[in-house]
Amino acid sequence: MFIGHLPAGYLWTRLLLRRYESANGANHHYRCYFGLGLLGSVLPDLDLVYFYVIDRQQHLHHGYWTHLPVFWLGAFSVSLAVSGLLRSRVLAVASIALISNVLLHLLLDTVVGKIRWLYPWTATDFVLFEVAAKYDWWVWNFVLHWSFLLELGLLAWAAAVLVTVRKKAGHAVDGAQ
Template identity: 35%
Template sequence: MLIAHLPAGYIVSVLTYPMTARLQVECKTYLRCGMLGAVAPDFDMIYFYLVDGGMHPHHSYFSHFPLTWLLLVAAAAVYYRRSADRRLPMLALVFAGNGFLHMLLDYVASNIYWLAPFVLQPFSLTIVERVYQPWWLNFLFHRAFALEIAIVATALLIRQRRCALLKK
């Protein structure tokens, strides 16, 4: 996925924020944590370019293993259950939840190692053929990009409506 991780994280964070009403979590902080989690798995690109030298696909790193994010969600949930002040655990939950969402969105048009680290077999909902250079043009011209546009459009619509509501 090229451009929709951040807006997808925004959508999920806005839609789940009302669930935090009793906790008095600041809205901006909650949205920032959610959006950071939505893009956090791709921080492994730094390792990919600076250390690995592009030798292995970055989706084969533990940072792109769904189990990593499920464990983080579980840890955040346990932290939430055991804390008297649930504001920080709630932020951890939205961060990790959106990290897992990143796995689902990457799976649409990229390889995700769903069974890793036990089985290193990549799975992808659709295959993006390598026809164009640079590589990202292949994703841009693939039908899966329509989903990305829909996510971005939805995020913009929600943002516009939220701004309109705040002005009233």
């Protein structure tokens, strides 16, 4: 997935934090949680820097630990345990916002990418739809595949929600004046 992660993360994070928004408005914590959610939605793909600069495209970047569900599920468990020990609701919500978005990223990558959901038990790549290598530049294989419509749909959906939210916020400011 190329352009769908951030819009999907935006939509998911809005849903996840809906309760906080209505309870607290757009306060500092809410903004931090939201920022972490958006960061989580693209975080695994930061491994592309390693892929191009250090690994020199020797291995599929979906095979790195940054794209392994077992790593993130482990991190999730540890962060929730630490939150419980410290009785920190802030840390718990921050962890949920960040790592649920990472897991959503991996789920969306499974549509046409390859994710090792059962690693370390098996290194089998799980993918819903295989993309045929038709073009010289591999990016075209994905952009011209029907699944790219899903990405465009996510982008349009998130843009529509964003515009509605902005309009509502504008009306609220106008009403307060």
